[in-house]
Amino acid sequence: MDAGDTLTFSIGTGSDVVAIDPTSGVLTVSGALDHELTPTVVVEVVVTDLAGLDARETITLTINDVDEAPVIAAQTMHIDENSVITDIVGTVAAEDPEGAAISYGIISGNAAGVFAIDTATGVIRIADDSCMDFETCTVTYALEVQVTDPSTQFTSAIVTVEIDDVNEDPSIVVGSSYNIDENSPFGTVVTGDAIGVADVDAGDTAAYSITDGSTVLKIDETSGVLSVNDSAGLDFEGIGDVTVEVTVTDSGGRSDVAIVLVTVNDMNDAPEITMGTSYSVPENSSPTPVTGDLPIVTDEDVPANGLTFSISGGNDPVLFAIDSGTGALSVTSDLNHELVGSYDLTIRVTDDGTPVEFAEAVITVDVSDVNEAPVITVDAAGYTVPEDAVVDTVLTGAAPSAADPDVADTQLWTIEGGTGAALFGIDPATGALDVAGALNHEAAASYDLTIRVTDGGTPGLFDEKTVTITVSDVNEAPVMTVDAAGYSVAEDAVVDTVLTGAAPSAADVDDLDTEAWTIEGGTGAALFGIDPATGALDVAGALNHEAAASHTLTIRVTDSGGLFAEETVTITIGDVNEAPVVTADQVFEVPVDAVNTDTVADVEATDVDDGDVLTYG
Template structure:
């Protein structure tokens, strides 16, 4: 694979080894470029490389550096080096030591002079070589950008101007780091300094240069290039690179080639950082370096010295191409392209093309970054194209050298750039300057000059022979329009072939003062204008840029000094109004001069016409008085006003009412001045007897002037009708004759008021009512027909009349409502309510009033209500919270409601409130004592879906009744005790609330409440209480019990029964049928399988299975602790304690076959009692023991299995006879041996031991009866 292919196959997102630790500054220039506070923030730092062996010698000799194109300097001072002197932005490599008073959150930072030998007074040859190499490497890294890497201290370190790289010391003020920088400090308020600590970098010039480029990158806004795995997890904070390459913003110490990179940044796996784009962005301000050579379409001609031509340049971007052209008379040509000798970033390609663009040869070697082409060429023109190999960051400096076997027939002339200047008012033909060019041919050839670009409007011309530039068209020569021209001048020789070069000629146009311009103007001013009145402002225009200062002056047309002008602003004002008279002079024509402050002063004049305007005089209007009756019709004339106008000719006058015309009573003719009635609805003598109007008269002069007059209008009184309002009254249907009903009061608008008379004119059949004609009082006149049910309402017509001339009247409708007698209110049945101790009971008592309309009701509690009980008198809201000391019984509360009738009436009802004892959740069986001859209430809730069981047991005389209610107090079930027991079972949902009532007559009651059984999907689930519970299951009777509570069920209701004892020392008894069942008992749990049912028990220490006859089987399984299996006819038990310390017992009664398993571990014991004809077999560590339907299979753990076989009359067995003392031995009798049909021991190692529970007795080895001895070990005998 070629080197190019290897580079192309490298991943695009490389990461960096974590050899530079970053402390994040609170500045994110890549995102918002917002300058945030750095208080408490930490700068990014670059740690020293991990050096496990001596690093390669990076300090090249001075001669080597000079050979790479770096200046050789004295060992006594820092060499003055500069990579791009014309660039505005600078990277200053500071080797002289530096002090910084404040840097971010740090202060008083001293950097010592760069030193490799601890001599801080001068630089040695090695130190100068190191400085040259550091500068060369950093210059190569920043070669693509328009920034100068220099050792010459710049004039400014302002943002976007200068960055100091302070190189020296070990950075002890900061810690262990190779370098440190604030991200984005080149453009924010942090001091533009980064620090490099050579002593942390093994004083290696390469390491110092790598750190300098890296930390400078941070100052320009770069973060680290990092690596991530497929899951997005960061695996390298610092990208360590691939092969011989690493990114500058990763770990580049150990690689021969380092470049900028476009890959995943330290921020996140999904965020890429394009290093070169960040450095060159507008935030930093310097961008890329200008392209120094054209591409193949415009190559740079090579200049030969003899047979050799050399050119150098920079590939600024990956897509940049630099091209060079040359001519040859034919022969061999060798073209060599070299990259930077130290720290090259550029991997280059080289092409040789014909003048028409055909590629003749190319080079892109895989073993070097430069390239060489050797070719034999025919005579002609050729182009060399050099470019980047294409990888990201493959940019930098290069040198191209051409060695030809024969010198070129013709060499390119060389034209020099130049800058000239010309005044903007230069005449046509004025010389501008002469372009100079040289020709290397000998003898020199004839050169011809032409302007090829930048000569807009043909402003300039050039002498083709001499190169002199002159003004050709001065009409467009204007400093304010174009202050600089950039011309491209081509110089061409007359060789074969013709060769040419171009030069950039800058012509700066110099400014020349130009005359300001002042336009004529016309203004007007009133003849009575006061002194200082503004007339108008003149504004002159100055074509100069920047515009000059202008001054204004009146030079003519201003007799008597009537006007003045502000010399700076050009504002004209009235200076003397004594002679300002329209009749004397109606117009002034002024001459105004404006002068600039140029050299020389130039001026312009303008004509200003000022027209004097005539003054209008106000008309005169006299006051007037008129009268009219208050009942005048609309349009009735009131009077006419006549104003006078002193102007001649008299002007047109307009009249208007401006004040005193409330409600628009009057109108005025605007032309004639006649006043008429406009609205008579409010024309009322009694309300307003006189109107005083303000009338304005205005002329039509300019400006319009006016006068006002007061017009008085007196109203004459006219008789008016009285006014009587409708009214409504009420009286009870049993009102007596003479009872007042109500009084009417009419109003008379006349002043003074007239005498009024009242009369009922309609609506009074049978003369029920009468009215007092003078006072207007209505009374009952005849109550014989006053009946609410017959006539609930009377509507009377009443007339009131005045004594005016003529007499006037008004009528009104008077409604008399007949009210029925008051009736008592009624309380709606409140029923029975339930309360719980400590919980508030509240409900609303409702009542209604039969009266129409209903009266206002108020609620109250009668004496004897429980302490703390209350009722809202308005809403009827009853509330009571029984305290914990209250009795759990029924209380009676009397509730009263009263109306506000006359007289007030009331209703009282009795309400029962049952107070219950709170029991909480009925998860377990609750045992409560109910005293004799009492009633008690209880409140509880269930914890699971299943059954709520209430059982009341009593002894003695009397009776007991029990009932369960829902949480609304509705009855669900009840029971009356018989035979000393009352019981209720009801289904319940989880969390359902209930009330329970128990009442006794003579005997005390033990009340049990439980929620331990649930039934769902054919499964009956039983739960323990958390204490010591006893559970039984009887398959024959389909019956279970828990702690004495018995439940009966059918096969249709459940075929599966479970019991979970939970915490506590629980016991379970499982009784089978006469059929065959299988029971499997384990420590703490059991499974029973029968015909049509199964039972599962968990969390139960003691479990007993009673087979109850039939071919039953029981499996008893041991624990991993020390267990004991005791077998007797019909009764087998396996018990013990597990290694966790949990005890258990598993018992099988009346079972045809018992299988006991002792395989889980521990020191187990097996005892067979009352058996004859048993079998014991041992094979290795396993033992099988059986007899009479009992089977035991165990495993020897450390030879600790103890087996006992005893006959019914065995004195060492169940008979309890004292066993043989320790150390004694007995000989087995024939009867005892006959107890065992077969005893086999296979592979028993060594001497056997007859073990008993009191000690040990030796048994001779090699005897078959060893097994028998072990079987009878408990008897202490040998066999």
């Protein structure tokens, strides 16, 4: 060891329950020593000089065993309410450090003697179960438990016992009577006290349910109110009174059950009506029954109610009637398929119960189509056509037409008779009338005609009308007749001498026509005249056979309508022997020595008559 060195002591490794004085090296206890846990303690002692050099030594310390009091800590135990005598609360946790047997005892907090403790095991049990109700009794006990070892050393601690709340069965509460009218609507509340519950568990909620029995009722889960679930099934005649099992369940899952009888009150039931699938009636057939099945009515009421049938809808205006006793339908007015093809009728059956009940069903009555005759419309003023109209000329007037309620029907037009049946035609598709033959106003000023239109229905129906056709008069040219042999007149005829020959004449089919005769031309136009009223020809100038042995003459006859006829006639000028003519103022010279028989000169004379031989004297 170096003189003058200072040594310092310290603990190197080992237990932290031992300390060393750094100067003196004295070991002291610095923590709790427990022989039972650590009977020896090993520490490393380090001594260090000023130069920092050290020496180390391991020391083993023996911990001497000392008798100690048993150990018990404060603790809490739980037990359910309603526990009974001998039920175990729990075992007190305690021990002796030396492992010796200890004894247990409750020294305070158990004045009522509710608990007992096994002195050898520390098991606490129920000793008095008369007040083990969480809701009404003490629920927390502070028991002071003392533990003692064989050397009579003891320790105590508080053992808290908690009485725990346990969910207890609810108790269902039902009224004395319940009833409901049959057929009540869904949700109708059953008459009677609401079903309730008694539950000692504070704060528990209850849920109601129907767990068995009829399904026609339901229960409100929260309020316990019974009401209708199935109106149709709530039938007095079918099920009578209703029994249901009601279960109430608290929030802890505990439940109670009660059987509830609900009286179903008998009420007047509405009848039920079933109609057929098909109803029909022909149009235009009133009065007549409607074809179809009679209503089938059921009424559950016993005894059965009286029933009355009526039409409650779709019959405005009133077109149908119903037998109030049988429900048989009939038609009261003619129906028209083309206007309305079907009708929707509401059929009602009403009972005589209290209150009165009824049922309704809607049916469709089809109006079947019946072939109906077409109806002809003709021009009220009749028809006209000029007499000179050619074949196929359409008559004047609104063409015949036919209205047929059966819109799909085809139409065929024909002429069935009448005075004009052979002279007129008709368009078979349209009914238009036209000319089919020669017409003559003077022969017949009008005709009647029977026309028919036939539809394409089954059977084919028709309509006929007789119309009057007026043939209007048309001015027609006169027809002239002259003497085929011609006309003649002597050349010496004086003015106004009527020519020889049949006088010209004119035929005019127009009864009221007047005629005017004129000369329109010809070589003799200036030499002849014509009677304007009769057509007679006469001489109007000097004629000369020798100058012209004949003349042509164009004559015209004009009717009062301005139409005319012309003919050219030949007029022969008859030769008449005429006196020769001696040239006047002829002067002759006679020689003085002329003797008898000498020719003095030729006397000049002319004769217009060809071939005439002149003699002189």
